[in-house]
Amino acid sequence: MSDVQLSKSEHIEVLGDNVKVIVSKEHTFGTDALILNAFANAKRDDKLCDFGSGCGIIPFLWLRDKKGREISAVEIQEQACDQIRRSLLLNDTDKIDVYNRDLKEVKYFLPLEYFDLVTMNPPYKTEGTGIKNEDTPSAIARHEIACKMDDICKSAFAVLRFGGKFCICIRPERIFDVMTLMHENRIEPKSIRFVQKRGDTAPWLVLVNGRKGGKAGLKVESPLIVENDDGSLSNEILAITEKYRENLT
Numbered sequence: 651m652s653d654v655q656l657s658k659s660e661h662i663e664v665l666g667d668n669v670k671v672i673v674s675k676e677h678t679f680g681t682d683a684l685i686l687n688a689f690a691n692a693k694r695d696d697k698l699c700d701f702g703s704g705c706g707i708i709p710f711l712w713l714r715d716k717k718g719r720e721i722s723a724v725e726i727q728e729q730a731c732d733q734i735r736r737s738l739l740l741n742d743t744d745k746i747d748v749y750n751r752d753l754k755e756v757k758y759f760l761p762l763e764y765f766d767l768v769t770m771n772p773p774y775k776t777e778g779t780g781i782k783n784e785d786t787p788s789a790i791a792r793h794e795i796a797c798k799m800d801d802i803c804k805s806a807f808a809v810l811r812f813g814g815k816f817c818i819c820i821r822p823e824r825i826f827d828v829m830t831l832m833h834e835n836r837i838e839p840k841s842i843r844f845v846q847k848r849g850d851t852a853p854w855l856v857l858v859n860g861r862k863g864g865k866a867g868l869k870v871e872s873p874l875i876v877e878n879d880d881g882s883l884s885n886e887i888l889a890i891t892e893k894y895r896e897n898l899t
Contacts, residue, residue, distance in 0.1 A: 666893025
């Protein structure tokens with residue numbers, strides 16, 4: 651819609667099938683979000699919820715791919731929620747419910763034991779580690795300031811139906827802590843997948859799929875390779891990013 655206003659730091663990304671999302675310096679997305687979306691494998695009739703949505707990239711990918719009979723986005727930062735709401739206007743739709751709330755308090759604003767799938771691209775660093783960004787939005791996005799992994803797992807357990815899935819992406823160094831916290835919160839890790847730049851490089855990302863009330867038993871899937879030996883994108887990454895790449899200029 652032509653009356654949606656953008657700030658100087660914002661621009662529009664076309665995700666494919668004419669679905670657009672407003673991104674900014676503070677709230678944007680990367681390849682990890684596209685990979686997480688593919689790994690989570692949402693279904694058309696699922697009730698879907700994305701924690702820490704940022705600019706809303708994963709909910710808008712669901713919208714693009716016609717996944718989910720209900721879609722909810724939870725984001726604590728007002729600027730990010732404003733971007734999502736204006737992106738909804740841009741797409742002339744109201745199919746995403748936006749909650750500018752603290753995910754630690756989901757029991758007060760989301761239905762409990764309800765969702766089929768919860769996703770999150772969580773802060774990669776624990777609070778107090780690494781060099782924090784000077785601007786608060788980036789610090790919150792990259793460090794566990796607004797919530798910790800234990801909070802995330804507790805909230806996911808609260809809103810997932812029995813047997814529902816919780817899918818996240820994390821840095822490899824955090825895999826033990828994250829899987830332990832999922833297990834302690836009765837979300838059993840069922841599969842993990844490492845993401846590597848090439849077959850001969852160490853993984854830079856790990857995808858974890860947990861199931862509420864699931865039985866013990868972990869499957870390690872074959873790694874997702876981003877690049878071929880010649881530097882070109884692998885066939886799987888090409889398939890994951892195809893609709894988005896078609897609109898890049």
